[in-house]
Amino acid sequence: MTTAPASSPATTREAYNQAVDAALTACAAYYGDGDTKLDDFTYDTLVHHIAAYERAHPEHIRPDSPTGKVGGGAAPSGDVPHTVPMLSLDNVYSADELRKWSVSLTRRLGGPLHGGYAVELKLDGQAVAARYRNGRLVQLLTRGSGTHGEDISAAIGSIVGLPEQLALEATVEIRGEALLTREQFEKANEQRKAHGDKPFSNPRNGTAGTLRGAASRAYVIETTFFAYGVVGLDGEEFGVPGDTHEAVMARVAEAGVQTTAVSEAGLLVCTILEDVQARIEEITALRPELPFGIDGVVVKANDFAEQEAAGFATRHPHWATAYKLPSVERQTKLLDVEWNVGRTGIIAPTAVLEAVEVDGSIVRKATLHNPTFIRDSGMMIGDVVTVWKAGDIIPRIEAPVVDARTGTETPVVFPEACPTCGGGIDTSGERWECADGTGGGCGLLAALRYAVGRDQLDIDGLGATFIEALVEDGAVADVADLFTLTRPQLVKATRSEKRADTLLERIAAAKDKPLNRVFCALGIVRTGRTLSRQIARHFGTMDAIRAADAEALAAVPKLPGANAPKIAAHIAQMGPVIDKLAAAGVTMTEPGGAPTDGGDEPAAKPLAGQVVVVTGGMNGPLAGRNRAEMNELIENAGGTSSSSVSRKTTLLVAGDGAGSKLAKAQQLGTTVLGEQEFADLLGDHLS
Ligand SMILES: NC(=O)c1ccc[n+]([C@@H]2O[C@H](COP(=O)([O-])OP(=O)(O)OC[C@H]3O[C@@H](n4cnc5c(N)ncnc54)[C@H](O)[C@@H]3O)[C@@H](O)[C@H]2O)c1
Numbered sequence: 299m300t301t302a303p304a305s306s307p308a309t310t311r312e313a314y315n316q317a318v319d320a321a322l323t324a325c326a327a328y329y330g331d332g333d334t335k336l337d338d339f340t341y342d343t344l345v346h347h348i349a350a351y352e353r354a355h356p357e358h359i360r361p362d363s364p365t366g367k368v369g370g371g372a373a374p375s376g377d378v379p380h381t382v383p384m385l386s387l388d389n390v391y392s393a394d395e396l397r398k399w400s401v402s403l404t405r406r407l408g409g410p411l412h413g414g415y416a417v418e419l420k421l422d423g424q425a426v427a428a429r430y431r432n433g434r435l436v437q438l439l440t441r442g443s444g445t446h447g448e449d450i451s452a453a454i455g456s457i458v459g460l461p462e463q464l465a466l467e468a469t470v471e472i473r474g475e476a477l478l479t480r481e482q483f484e485k486a487n488e489q490r491k492a493h494g495d496k497p498f499s500n501p502r503n504g505t506a507g508t509l510r511g512a513a514s515r516a517y518v519i520e521t522t523f524f525a526y527g528v529v530g531l532d533g534e535e536f537g538v539p540g541d542t543h544e545a546v547m548a549r550v551a552e553a554g555v556q557t558t559a560v561s562e563a564g565l566l567v568c569t570i571l572e573d574v575q576a577r578i579e580e581i582t583a584l585r586p587e588l589p590f591g592i593d594g595v596v597v598k599a600n601d602f603a604e605q606e607a608a609g610f611a612t613r614h615p616h617w618a619t620a621y622k623l624p625s626v627e628r629q630t631k632l633l634d635v636e637w638n639v640g641r642t643g644i645i646a647p648t649a650v651l652e653a654v655e656v657d658g659s660i661v662r663k664a665t666l667h668n669p670t671f672i673r674d675s676g677m678m679i680g681d682v683v684t685v686w687k688a689g690d691i692i693p694r695i696e697a698p699v700v701d702a703r704t705g706t707e708t709p710v711v712f713p714e715a716c717p718t719c720g721g722g723i724d725t726s727g728e729r730w731e732c733a734d735g736t737g738g739g740c741g742l743l744a745a746l747r748y749a750v751g752r753d754q755l756d757i758d759g760l761g762a763t764f765i766e767a768l769v770e771d772g773a774v775a776d777v778a779d780l781f782t783l784t785r786p787q788l789v790k791a792t793r794s795e796k797r798a799d800t801l802l803e804r805i806a807a808a809k810d811k812p813l814n815r816v817f818c819a820l821g822i823v824r825t826g827r828t829l830s831r832q833i834a835r836h837f838g839t840m841d842a843i844r845a846a847d848a849e850a851l852a853a854v855p856k857l858p859g860a861n862a863p864k865i866a867a868h869i870a871q872m873g874p875v876i877d878k879l880a881a882a883g884v885t886m887t888e889p890g891g892a893p894t895d896g897g898d899e900p901a902a903k904p905l906a907g908q909v910v911v912v913t914g915g916m917n918g919p920l921a922g923r924n925r926a927e928m929n930e931l932i933e934n935a936g937g938t939s940s941s942s943v944s945r946k947t948t949l950l951v952a953g954d955g956a957g958s959k960l961a962k963a964q965q966l967g968t969t970v971l972g973e974q975e976f977a978d979l980l981g982d983h984l985s
């Protein structure tokens with residue numbers, strides 16, 4: 299890695315000075331509105347090395363050193379004094395460290411904790427103090443240096459969850475975190491692009507930029523606020539003696555300010571540490587589904603009297619700690635850019651990265667979206683880039699760290715011909731396409747590979763090499779041709795009679811796949827697994843789908859209206875292929891789908907409104923179904939299928955050997971059904 303200062307401990311005074319300088323620059327960017335210079339992991343390591351050097355050489359400690367200071371001492375400070383300092387939080391990274399923290403807390407209290415632990419999300423945004431006078435929102439402040447904040451009152455009115463008028467006449471300062479939800483982040487970037495501003499690289503530093511820039515911006519970017527604390531103003535108190543954090547948060551919510559209580563991962567009071575740990579695990583599991591980013595879980599003494607007894611260190615309270623979750627952002631090196639032709643002929647760039655662990659998994663590739671993204675970001679091969687991955691999201695890359703350049707970086711090379719067929723490229727749109735066209739020419743191999751995939755026609759064994767041979771022999775020119783393949787054609791392509799026979803069987807079986815898979819196999823632009831299921835369920839038959847215009851398509855749940863015209867046009871273009879499929883006897887209806895008029899009929903389905911998780915082996919009436927088929931079954935019966943048990947889960951189907959998911963469902967009080975009971979519930983929908 300080229301981000302040298304952090305990677306090794308500071309052994310000399312010169313190295314120490316360099317490390318302090320690097321940390322201060324990073325802090326200024328992190329809390330300001332610039333791009334992150336270092337990822338959190340690198341920053342934390344850097345500060346760790348600085349602290350180690352300072353312990354060994356206290357005589358060399360620089361007064362501007364970031365250790366022991368809120369915001370590393372380099373956050374933009376502002377000039378409005380805080381009534382009560384806004385501090386940082388102490389961090390722990392493991393169950394063991396959490397236990398040590400709790401032991402030191404009880405030691406400070408001279409006995410066990412009576413009021414329990416309040417366990418909350420650690421929201422990953424910007425700390426904001428909102429001052430209300432007689433119930434009216436009059437001033438917004440950043441945390442700044444901890445003692446002084448910046449006035450960001452220009453953002454009043456643009457923050458969801460922070461009303462301009464409270465439901466009561468209190469004079470208080472409500473503290474919490476402002477953030478961009480994932481949806482707000484996408485929207486903010488669209489707005490910025492439309493106004494010629496550079497898109498934010500991630501929600502976290504987008505929030506800082508949004509709030510601090512509100513005064514000078516001509517358009518309004520919306521953010522979201524969640525409260526996590528209150529202090530009185532002008533000697534007024536919001537709390538009452540004997541209060542708890544939980545009770546005060548409930549009152550804040552009653553006053554009309556948003557708290558994390560709106561989320562199923564919201565505040566929970568736990569009496570014992572084992573329960574705290576269990577809650578942390580629960581929140582970790584929910585993290586990918588949350589509509590906003592979190593970087594940990596905050597554990598606080600719930601009882602105010604106990605908070606007071608525990609007191610404060612200079613930088614953080616003793617009565618709270620942050621249990622940090624793995625970072626969703628890491629830095630690594632861009633090794634190469636690959637150009638691949640997708641199933642619809644789109645030529646998409648993919649970043650090849652030096653392997654790095656992000657959010658619990660190893661990342662080696664990331665999407666680069668389109669050529670414009672590469673040009674706008676100015677990235678070069680060899681650059682240090684920041685990878686961002688949250689939950690199931692495809693890893694993304696942020697702008698390169700230009701400071702880390704060594705001069706050996708080389709420009710990204712854009713293809714001049716289609717990397718698959720060598721033909722021309724249509725560069726007129728934001729995304730480049732093989733000029734050979736959709737469905738035919740070069741897109742064909744990719745389209746066929748996609749069509750036979752597990753979630754589509756599931757023709758196992760028909761691999762890329764055989765597909766290429768079939769296309770080369772002229773036996774296959776579109777998806778429908780697969781169904782009229784003859785034994786001699788297959789023997790020739792696979793060079794095996796046995797393989798040909800197996801494939802013939804599987805192709806015959808594929809004719810009986812429900813409409814949603816057949817439709818998916820067409821590879822219609824802007825649709826995939828989920829949307830294909832929605833479309834098939836909504837219309838019920840292929841005829842109804844073909845009869846639908848853009849407007850009718852836009853009525854399909856989850857289908858973005860803006861994509862409907864492109865989808866409709868592609869379906870029309872595929873007309874001849876669809877006719878061939880029907881003539882070959884491929885299924886053109888969806889079991890449990892809507893009648894031919896395309897109307898909506900969500901009523902009377904056995905799983906309507908249910909969120910279903912299936913676990914364990916099925917050996918009874920549901921035996922032999924793979925995961926995709928189970929999902930199909932659940933969705934056709936009106937339910938939503940999910941892979942992990944959470945508070946949202948309404949039904950767990952437990953097969954043989956069900957383990958941790960069953961235990962969790964029982965713990966959450968979720969309804970649990972056996973395989974037979976579930977099959978009975980499905981009734982007619984079990985087809
Ligand atoms: N990448 C960089 O360049 C860089 C630079 C500086 C700091 N950092 C990172 O920032 C972290 C330290 O920052 P910090 O000192 O601001 O502390 P912190 O962010 O770890 O914790 C304190 C903050 O947590 C927030 N918070 C969220 N939910 C909360 C809740 N429920 N209750 C109370 N507070 C809640 C508050 O805004 C509070 O100010 C480190 O992890 C470090 O890696 C990174």
Ligand SMILES: [Zn+2]
Binds near residue numbers: 718719732733740741
């Ligand atoms: Zn091509």
